[in-house]
Amino acid sequence: MTKKYNVAVVGANGAVGEEILTILHEVGFPINKLVPLASSRSIGKSVEYGNKEIAIKELTDTVFEEENIEIALFSAGGSVSAQFAPFAVKAGAVVIDNTSHFRMDENTPLVVPEVNPEDIAKWKKSGVIANPNCSTIQMVQALKPLDEAYDLIRVDVSTYQATSGAGKSAMEELVNQMQDFFSFKLGESEHKAFKHQIALNVIPQIDVFLDNGYTKEEMKMVNETAKIMHKKIPLSATCVRVPTLRGHAEALTLTFAKDVNADEAREILRKAPNIVILDNPSESIYPMPATCLEKNETFVGRIRNDIFSKNMLHLFIVADNLRVGAATNAVRIAQKWIELDKEK
Numbered sequence: 001m002t003k004k005y006n007v008a009v010v011g012a013n014g015a016v017g018e019e020i021l022t023i024l025h026e027v028g029f030p031i032n033k034l035v036p037l038a039s040s041r042s043i044g045k046s047v048e049y050g051n052k053e054i055a056i057k058e059l060t061d062t063v064f065e066e067e068n069i070e071i072a073l074f075s076a077g078g079s080v081s082a083q084f085a086p087f088a089v090k091a092g093a094v095v096i097d098n099t100s101h102f103r104m105d106e107n108t109p110l111v112v113p114e115v116n117p118e119d120i121a122k123w124k125k126s127g128v129i130a131n132p133n134c135s136t137i138q139m140v141q142a143l144k145p146l147d148e149a150y151d152l153i154r155v156d157v158s159t160y161q162a163t164s165g166a167g168k169s170a171m172e173e174l175v176n177q178m179q180d181f182f183s184f185k186l187g188e189s190e191h192k193a194f195k196h197q198i199a200l201n202v203i204p205q206i207d208v209f210l211d212n213g214y215t216k217e218e219m220k221m222v223n224e225t226a227k228i229m230h231k232k233i234p235l236s237a238t239c240v241r242v243p244t245l246r247g248h249a250e251a252l253t254l255t256f257a258k259d260v261n262a263d264e265a266r267e268i269l270r271k272a273p274n275i276v277i278l279d280n281p282s283e284s285i286y287p288m289p290a291t292c293l294e295k296n297e298t299f300v301g302r303i304r305n306d307i308f309s310k311n312m313l314h315l316f317i318v319a320d321n322l323r324v325g326a327a328t329n330a331v332r333i334a335q336k337w338i339e340l341d342k343e344k
Contacts, residue, residue: 003342004032007334008069008093010059010084011076012036012047015168016098019327020073023296025050027331030338035067038076059084064091071337073330074098089127094337096330098131103224105130110227112137113332114273115144120336129333134325135159135217135239135248136224138298138317141324142252144229145272146265146313150256155235157221160242160249161206162289165321166193171245174198178243198243206239215239247289248321251302252314259310266303274324279303287318295320296328 007024011017013036024031036047037059046053057063059080064072064087072088074081078101085095085102102108107126109119123129132140143152163170170193177189177199189197196203207216214222218237226232242249254260270277278287279301287299298319306312319325 002030003338004030005070005338006033006035006068007031008035008037008064008067008072008088010037010072010074010080012056013038013042013045014075015164015171016075016322016326018047019322020075020330021047021049023323023327023331027335029331029334033067035063035069037063061087064088064093069093071096071334073334075326075330085128093127094123095128096131096333096337097128098326098330100133100220102126102128102130103132103220104227110224111333111336112140112228112329113336115140116228116230117336120333121340123337129337131326131330131333132224132228133217133220134165134321135161135237135250136221136228137325137329138248138319138321139221139250139252140225140228141272141275141298142269142300142315142317143225143233143254145268146254146256146260147229147231147233149265149268150258150260150311152231152233152254153257154255155225155233156253156255157235157237158251159206159237159239160202160244160251161239162242162244162246162248162321163193163198164246165206165248165325166241169193170198174243174245194241198241201243203241204238206241244289246320246322247292247318248325249287249289249316249318251316253306254313254315255309256311256313260305260313262303262305262313265313265315269300269303274298275300277301277303287316289318292318292320292324294323296323298324 072093075098078099081101109122110130173193180189217239221237276297286301302316
């Protein structure tokens with residue numbers, strides 16, 4: 001008989017929390033009891049799980065022990081994870097955290113199951129398994145098999161990141177500004193989620209700028225990639241917010257120690273887990289945000305050799321940031337953790 005688990009979802013009524021609930025149901029996750037958690041402001045509200053409405057409970061210091069939680073999926077912001085994850089761990093739960101709070105902690109594994117599933121076994125050091133940044137997850141899924149084949153020595157990446165990466169309010173801001181545009185009022189639109197107008201615009205800033213001229217988001221990609229792949233790969237990122245609702249895109253230039261063949265690389269990626277190749281330029285087939293909505297795979301296309309250097313490859317990657325870049329990866333971590341639990 002399959003063991004079932006008491007599962008808490010922290011931030012259950014947020015954009016990622018709702019997606020986690022959807023995916024848990026889609027994959028038939030072995031749940032004994034599901035406990036959606038949020039702040040006191042959400043008491044009286046409920047979330048959907050399958051065909052059921054489940055009342056949200058208040059996130060408190062004691063709720064994990066009271067509900068006998070075994071798996072706690074956090075997606076309510078770094079400060080919430082910092083405050084409440086230790087209580088979940090103390091209650092005996094494994095915490096799978098979707099914020100940046102624990103990612104670079106040396107005792108906390110940072111995991112993309114297609115890349116470094118073996119690191120999940122290190123979870124007991126902190127009681128937490130960290131979910132990487134959305135832009136990092138889809139990128140390393142493609143980097144791993146190519147690194148194994150050709151020995152990756154440098155990555156240059158430009159991202160085109162959807163507004164949902166900044167939360168529900170950011171998505172609403174884009175929609176409101178577009179409505180204002182069609183009412184000839186765009187110049188009067190407020191912009192609170194972003195430093196500038198996002199409708200009909202692109203913003204080459206995600207998160208704050210650091211002393212080195214890179215943003216915090218860009219440095220996340222640098223540092224997280226090294227930790228996940230256990231390899232210090234020189235990486236330069238330019239992260240750009242674009243006026244789409246969901247689905248992050250990335251243009252990658254990869255440099256290898258060996259010469260690389262685009263056709264061979266395409267077949268390597270085709271065989272990689274949870275990657276779908278969309279690469280027929282003559283028929284205008286390539287990945288786009290509209291392609292990947294509500295999908296759990298990472299889409300790769302525009303795979304081509306560099307014109308001047310035989311050891312360089314260019315490609316374009318798109319994935320649903322609320323799924324692959326957040327909720328799907330968290331649920332896949334939980335599934336892998338269960339496999340380890342069964343081996344005890």
